């Protein structure tokens with residue numbers, strides 16, 4: 001893992017690229033582990049608290065490893081009024097987890113997002129990179145069964 | 149038969165409905181029939197009609213025919229009958245709703261979206277692409293470019309509506325070097341997708357607009373700041389940038405002149421406030437994206453402290469057309485003070501959802517009942533729209549004859565915003581909608597200034613109290629006072645405008661607030677705490693939709709019988725309420 005981080009650091013040496021470095025790390029590892037933060041801090045001289053400042057400010061970053069599939073439920077305006085919130089609540093209840101947590105079997109990470117840019121198909125969920133539109137609670141259930 | 153063109157739309161909605169499979173089937177079928185060489189098969193971007201897979205066949209005998217809801221298994225029939233024999237296959241051709249959706253539009257920014265292959269620069273070039281850049285570099289002085297944009301009356305499409313020509317002029321007048329051009333592709337309004345579709349469907353128009361802007365203000369470097377949630381837009385931008393560089397439209401000594409312009413792509417990291425220009429600049433610089441007070445404006449001191457213009461995607465995409473057709477032409481569209489067209493992302497409880505581009509000055513009613521096609525469900529009544537996202541407000545049905553332009557909407561308490569337009573019907577709770585926006589803005593507040601950080605949280609608490617049935621009348625007054633003080637004292641646009649959704653719902657739908665508070669009732673049957681989960685037999689039509697929707701088998705129903713909810717089994721998920729067309733569940 002440290003090798004991956006070092007390599008990324010090599011590629012982004014110019015100033016102002018801390019966010020890019022962290023995005024690259026997350027793209028490679030799926031999250032930003034503590035060891036990576038230490039490494040970045042050591043190599044760039046930016047203090048760990050500053051790095052965590054960035055990591056917590058931007059909602060894109062994860063500090064814990066994600067599950068096998070990432071399930072994003074859209075809670076943008078259109079999805080909200082078309083019933084997205086109910087789907088999110090249902091999944092939380094079904095999985096017994098909260099926003100941004102992973103199921104015990106490590107299969108699903110559940111997160112909410114604010115608009116996936118396909119409001120015309122609301123309500124929308126995204127599993128990894130694939131978008132499913134005009135869904136409801138029972139369609140979601142079937143979809144999840146397919147991934148199991 | 150020769151020269152048949154087949155276009156398969158590959159926008160996000162098309163892809164999720166199976167566009168790639170349809171495309172593959174066409175390839176196979178054409179190959180099998182030995183027709184591959186005489187046909188052109190094209191993957192187009194998003195046309196902005198959110199339904200299913202659209203396929204267009206252009207045949208010398210039939211002209212252009214649009215087919216709707218195409219599945220792979222239909223493809224052989226289309227190839228046999230239409231591609232080969234030049235016969236229109238009526239049963240699959242696009243329905244009236246599709247025709248209505250496009251008939252009421254005037255597409256300038258969107259005119260290539262869904263018509264060209266965005267991953268192949270040839271299509272853009274064939275349609276007059278980069279001709280505007282060529283004209284600017286070879287025939288116009290930078291001042292003349294700015295003059296043309298000023299003449300067009302173009303105002304920023306990112307929300308504030310600042311005149312674009314004046315912004316450029318201010319930046320041109322600055323002595324400091326280097327200067328920067330930033331394209332704001334953060335599209336933060338959680339209910340809007342205009343910019344995404346332009347980036348995915350016609351990315352070169354944005355690049356060309358940026359290069360022209362660079363020439364006008366005297367800058368050689370541009371940045372595109374794009375939301376990370378738009379992977380397809382990012383992919384297409386990367387392709388477009390590299391193709392434009394290869395062809396010499398971006399890079400050193402463009403088109404043999406001494407003007408150079410480079411474009412870099414930066415991905416956002418999921419913070420709404422980064423759409424605000426000063427926060428966006430901080431984010432490109434690698435810092436936490438927090439706004440700072442203006443002045444100095446970015447045009448004076450922007451990225452790395454240097455003069456910078458920031459323009460929205462749609463603003464920039466308009467620029468090449470204005471240069472080619474002239475500022476006067478553009479100014480002939482629209483109203484006195486709002487020129488040109490605007491793209492709206494139409495969504496919510498309306499029949500046709502998708503991207504609608506209309507001349508400014510079109511009334512709300514014309515838009516909703518023309519391209520929009522009226523209410524989503526026959527039984528429901530459209531009661532309002534929400535325009536401008538979390539910074540905007542709602543406009544009730546009795547004001548639907550208001551023209552959509554920068555000034556009229558402000559008069560009604562809303563703003564035009566960046567183009568999010570959500571339609572609400574009698575099953576939408578306005579108090580809950582206000583609460584939704586407040587939970588969004590208080591979540592996204594960067595925390596730098598106290599009125600926004602604490603004020604919004606306090607307002608959200610009150611709204612939560614009301615939707616859970618614990619509201620008191622004095623809360624409403626408190627809410628209004630808080631809203632006003634947050635607006636007056638917050639530092640940036642996020643805080644200054646966040647109270648708008650609350651103030652406009654209070655202005656136009658105070659009765660809904662009062663029903664929650666005084667009668668402990670949610671008129672739209674949406675607020676869980678106030679619902680009984682009982683079926684009103686006077687409204688129930690015995691249709692059984694609720695029975696099919698319930699994930700817990702908590703509903704008993706048989707054909708010809710009223711449905712009944714078994715309370716012990718019900719988990720209050722509201723699936724039945726969504727499914728019931730007759731608002732029979734209370």
Ligand SMILES: Cc1cc2nc3c(=O)[nH]c(=O)nc-3n(C[C@H](O)[C@H](O)[C@H](O)COP(=O)(O)O)c2cc1C
Pocket residue numbers: 303304305306307308309310312332333334335336337420421422423424425426458459460461463464566640641642
């Ligand atoms: C909280 C906040 C969020 C914003 N989000 C966006 C956005 O997502 N896209 C955008 O183009 N402008 C956004 N703006 C407006 C920008 O600050 C800026 O006015 C705009 O990019 C200027 O471009 P224009 O003149 O072409 O409209 C936002 C402003 C605020 C206060």
Ligand code: SF4
Pocket residue numbers: 421438439592593594595596597598600601638639640641642643644
């Ligand atoms: S108004 Fe809100 S978002 Fe804007 S600077 Fe203040 S705290 Fe941050």
Ligand code: SF4
Pocket residue numbers: 681697698699700701702703713717718719720721722723724725
């Ligand atoms: S609220 Fe959910 S569980 Fe209860 S009856 Fe309706 S669909 Fe079934």
Ligand code: SF4
Pocket residue numbers: 683687688689690691692693694695705710711727728729730731732733
């Ligand atoms: S969906 Fe509504 S109308 Fe149909 S059976 Fe259920 S309660 Fe009655």
Ligand code: FES
Pocket residue numbers: 074075076077078079080114115116117118119120122123124338339340
């Ligand atoms: S609100 Fe869900 S995709 Fe836009």
Ligand code: FES
Pocket residue numbers: 157158159160161162163193194195196197198200201202262
């Ligand atoms: S994907 Fe085909 S019109 Fe949007």
